Amino acid sequence: MSLSDPSTLALESTMDKAAPRRRKLRPWDWAPYVFISPFFILFAVFGVFPMLFSIYLSFHTWDPAAGLSAMRWVGIENYTFTLTDDWFQKSVFNTAWIAVVAGAPQHLIAIPLAFFLHTAFGRWRNAVVGFYFLPFITSSVAIALVFTTLFSRDYGVINQVLTQLGQLPVLEWIFPQQKIDWGQPEYTKWMISFVVFWRYVGWNTVLYLAAMQTIPKDLYEAATMDGAGKLQQFWHITVPMLKPMMFFAITLTIIGNLQLFEEPFIITGGTGGIDQAGKTAAMHMYNTAFMDGDFGTASAVAWLLFIAIALLTWVNNKIFAKSGMKD
Amino acid sequence: MAHLSLRNLSKRYDNNPPVIENLNLDIHDGEFMVFVGPSGCGKSTLMRMIAGLEEISAGELHIGGELANDTPPAERGVAMVFQSYALYPHMTVGENMGFALKLAGKSKQEVAQAVGRAAEILQISHLLERKPKALSGGQRQRVAIGRAIVRKPKVFLFDEPLSNLDASLRVQMRIELSKLHKELGTTMIYVTHDQVEAMTLGDRIAVFNQGRMEQLGAPLELYERPANQFVAGFLGSPKMNFVPCQLKDASSSEITLSVAGDNRLVLPSSHTIAARGDITLGVRPEHLHIVPLEQGFRARVDLLEHLGDAEIVYLELAGSEQPIAIKLPSGGHGLKQGDLVGLRPDAARAVLFGKQGQAIRLQ
Numbered sequence A: 001m002s003l004s005d006p007s008t009l010a011l012e013s014t015m016d017k018a019a020p021r022r023r024k025l026r027p028w029d030w031a032p033y034v035f036i037s038p039f040f041i042l043f044a045v046f047g048v049f050p051m052l053f054s055i056y057l058s059f060h061t062w063d064p065a066a067g068l069s070a071m072r073w074v075g076i077e078n079y080t081f082t083l084t085d086d087w088f089q090k091s092v093f094n095t096a097w098i099a100v101v102a103g104a105p106q107h108l109i110a111i112p113l114a115f116f117l118h119t120a121f122g123r124w125r126n127a128v129v130g131f132y133f134l135p136f137i138t139s140s141v142a143i144a145l146v147f148t149t150l151f152s153r154d155y156g157v158i159n160q161v162l163t164q165l166g167q168l169p170v171l172e173w174i175f176p177q178q179k180i181d182w183g184q185p186e187y188t189k190w191m192i193s194f195v196v197f198w199r200y201v202g203w204n205t206v207l208y209l210a211a212m213q214t215i216p217k218d219l220y221e222a223a224t225m226d227g228a229g230k231l232q233q234f235w236h237i238t239v240p241m242l243k244p245m246m247f248f249a250i251t252l253t254i255i256g257n258l259q260l261f262e263e264p265f266i267i268t269g270g271t272g273g274i275d276q277a278g279k280t281a282a283m284h285m286y287n288t289a290f291m292d293g294d295f296g297t298a299s300a301v302a303w304l305l306f307i308a309i310a311l312l313t314w315v316n317n318k319i320f321a322k323s324g325m326k327d
Numbered sequence B: 001m002a003h004l005s006l007r008n009l010s011k012r013y014d015n016n017p018p019v020i021e022n023l024n025l026d027i028h029d030g031e032f033m034v035f036v037g038p039s040g041c042g043k044s045t046l047m048r049m050i051a052g053l054e055e056i057s058a059g060e061l062h063i064g065g066e067l068a069n070d071t072p073p074a075e076r077g078v079a080m081v082f083q084s085y086a087l088y089p090h091m092t093v094g095e096n097m098g099f100a101l102k103l104a105g106k107s108k109q110e111v112a113q114a115v116g117r118a119a120e121i122l123q124i125s126h127l128l129e130r131k132p133k134a135l136s137g138g139q140r141q142r143v144a145i146g147r148a149i150v151r152k153p154k155v156f157l158f159d160e161p162l163s164n165l166d167a168s169l170r171v172q173m174r175i176e177l178s179k180l181h182k183e184l185g186t187t188m189i190y191v192t193h194d195q196v197e198a199m200t201l202g203d204r205i206a207v208f209n210q211g212r213m214e215q216l217g218a219p220l221e222l223y224e225r226p227a228n229q230f231v232a233g234f235l236g237s238p239k240m241n242f243v244p245c246q247l248k249d250a251s252s253s254e255i256t257l258s259v260a261g262d263n264r265l266v267l268p269s270s271h272t273i274a275a276r277g278d279i280t281l282g283v284r285p286e287h288l289h290i291v292p293l294e295q296g297f298r299a300r301v302d303l304l305e306h307l308g309d310a311e312i313v314y315l316e317l318a319g320s321e322q323p324i325a326i327k328l329p330s331g332g333h334g335l336k337q338g339d340l341v342g343l344r345p346d347a348a349r350a351v352l353f354g355k356q357g358q359a360i361r362l363q
């Protein structure tokens, strides 16, 4: 394959004069491929290969310490084992629970919040948005650590506030007198969900705000003339016009929440918490691989997780298509 | 139906100079009123103040005899057709048209009936189930008008509704709007920057310039008796010719002008004119005639434009660079570029403008 743009030709002709033996070395023939090759090499080594290898691996048992020759074919045993494994089932339940409890409010709050920012803030909008966006760009490890401290039983600010409120008349009916042990299993998922919600609500707000800014002002004016108040404009104009963005944002939430790892890992100290109450599927996969050293089963978990995500995204797509997103 | 009355209406944004200043205007019940003026002169702002989309900075707006300054837009009994149509993309045509009634709490049946009737008037009954994106420009335009009709407003507001349509569709819709006005008999206010639309549609035209109303009147009245140079120049295509000249002599029956050096022009006049010196002569292209060289101003042909039914000839006055356009019936005159000809204005149709651009009445 030879390049035939004018500069190449010019180069060629000068080469002719300098060196009569043509076509010996033509670096410009393969130079372009060299320059774009790093991406493909890295992608092949760190993207394609591990992916294909993990499929292969999910049908074997393997102790990596014993070398490649220690791989043993087991068919779909890893999959059947995983699907019947209590711990896996529990982690899937936890993941789904957190995905819903942390995910749904993200959107239910981000949309009205974006509408509020859109209508109520003029010059300060970007500053306020930036403030909401801050958690998203902060390291999730740092966030999880901060929240672990806040929720600490003896010294945590949250317990301090709650018990202080519990001292007051009337409020003592609602708030606890005793410090709460947030490490107890009934609280774990709530805590994780809250942190995840807190972190991503700003991200979704930015997405929805961006979409809102593309809705023509005329539509709101037409609706005003038609007698729609602010709330009715929100329901009849803003929400329907946001559908494409909702689809996108909810898809991202589904993918993100089903892969949830860092927040529960830090908050539960990597154990999944008492009674595995805060262990997500991604944590289960991690523990299976790196605690138990069972890479075959962990690969099977990964692919099951992938299938679940793909399935849910597909369902989400169907729901939106049916409700007229593509209009 | 309603009569509108604007009293000392003003609009200013923050500390900027006013966009509309001290406007007084009465729009009669059932009238087709056109606001015309160059882009940026404040026509839309005025219309949006009437609609209630823009706050009124000062003055009073009465609709149907009631002060409407602080009435919410939906309760003013006005309906607006936007330049962009502003159809709700996620609703069908029927839902678009019935939206206002649905919000007003009308029953499904009532809404369907009103929408059906409006759709019939506009011949879009077959489109009711479609979404706006599946419509052509002209059809969208109809739906936007239909949405206004359904509300049975006392006043229709149109803000440059035809400017997104192609030329032939624009003419067709213009005729239909005229018909619609006759059929409904409702007060209509129509904003445009297109003088042809203004001349053909309006019962009366208000010509705006930089936030002020320059003249108000019936189309032909404005065309034939412009109050000032701006109005004279704005209406008519090609534009009226403005020729600087000197007023030499004025008696009670005629005045003498010197145009471009030593050309003399005598115009009949029925009253004495006080102005002297520099003055502007205004003649419309169709009121200039070609005459033998010695009987008129000498001018050289610069360019010919063939319109089919007519021809526009662009010339330059000899002795000055002054461009002149004249409109002639097509063919027969045998003019070509570079020809030297005599020009003679139709004395009875010529207009004079003073230094401030005000028209000087001769008759």
Ligand SMILES: Nc1ncnc2c1ncn2[C@@H]1O[C@H](COP(=O)(O)OP(=O)(O)O)[C@@H](O)[C@H]1O
Pocket: B013, B016, B019, B037, B038, B039, B040, B041, B042, B043, B044, B045, B046
């Ligand atoms: N929100 C605003 N703030 C400041 N100036 C404005 C605003 N809206 C319009 N204007 C000014 O008002 C003038 C009239 O605008 P507009 O009514 O849209 O003109 P038209 O419709 O005649 O073309 C323009 O000079 C425009 O710059």
Ligand SMILES: [Mg+2]
Pocket: B043, B044, B045, B160
């Ligand atoms: Mg405008």
